[in-house]
Amino acid sequence: MAKMQQNFNSAGVGLFLSLFGGRQSLALPHIAVPDIRHVDWEGLRAAGFRGLVFDKDNTLSEPFALHVEPRLQSSLSRCMAAFEGRAVLYSNSAGLKQYDPDGKEAEQLEAALGIPVLRHTEKKPSGGSAELEAHFGCPASDLIMVGDRYLTDIAFGNRHGMLTVHVQPLTSKGEPLGVLLVGRL
Numbered sequence: 001m002a003k004m005q006q007n008f009n010s011a012g013v014g015l016f017l018s019l020f021g022g023r024q025s026l027a028l029p030h031i032a033v034p035d036i037r038h039v040d041w042e043g044l045r046a047a048g049f050r051g052l053v054f055d056k057d058n059t060l061s062e063p064f065a066l067h068v069e070p071r072l073q074s075s076l077s078r079c080m081a082a083f084e085g086r087a088v089l090y091s092n093s094a095g096l097k098q099y100d101p102d103g104k105e106a107e108q109l110e111a112a113l114g115i116p117v118l119r120h121t122e123k124k125p126s127g128g129s130a131e132l133e134a135h136f137g138c139p140a141s142d143l144i145m146v147g148d149r150y151l152t153d154i155a156f157g158n159r160h161g162m163l164t165v166h167v168q169p170l171t172s173k174g175e176p177l178g179v180l181l182v183g184r185l
């Protein structure tokens with residue numbers, strides 16, 4: 001049941017409707033790649049970006065997996081080195097007050113992936129950038145949002161003026177039908 005609730009993202013659905021009211025550009029990433037191995041992280045750091053905000057599921061690991069996808073591990077290490085470790089996971093489950101009120105899941109993930117999980121109160125694409133700006137100590141426009149979903153990760157990043165990087169989902173296993181359909185659009 002919790003999983004079903006997690007799949008229903010009313011803010012996302014609302015945004016989806018508003019997209020067709022003329023805000024389609026919010027769902028367009030600045031950079032689109034097959035996965036994080038195809039991004040020049042050192043170049044982005046040199047261009048002045050100061051921190052990385054990662055979605056977890058299907059971006060760094062398979063949904064519900066507590067380890068980084070093995071084929072992405074060395075690229076993630078390089079990217080963490082380029083940004084001197086300034087990265088967080090911004091998940092719509094772990095660290096989200098509504099689903100993870102005592103931060104248990106967030107702690108588990110932090111231990112397993114070695115990346116801090118941002119505690120926050122609203123689901124992407126809703127929510128402000130205050131928690132992120134406080135964490136990184138810089139404006140959101142100096143941050144890079146990396147994720148596999150156009151209507152949550154990319155729309156969230158674009159709403160806050162971040163550089164947005166879209167990756168292809170690692171797997172379509174366990175994704176709700178609506179998400180699969182939007183991916184095709």
Ligand SMILES: [Mg+2]
Pocket residue numbers: 055056057058059147148149
């Ligand atoms: Mg995802």
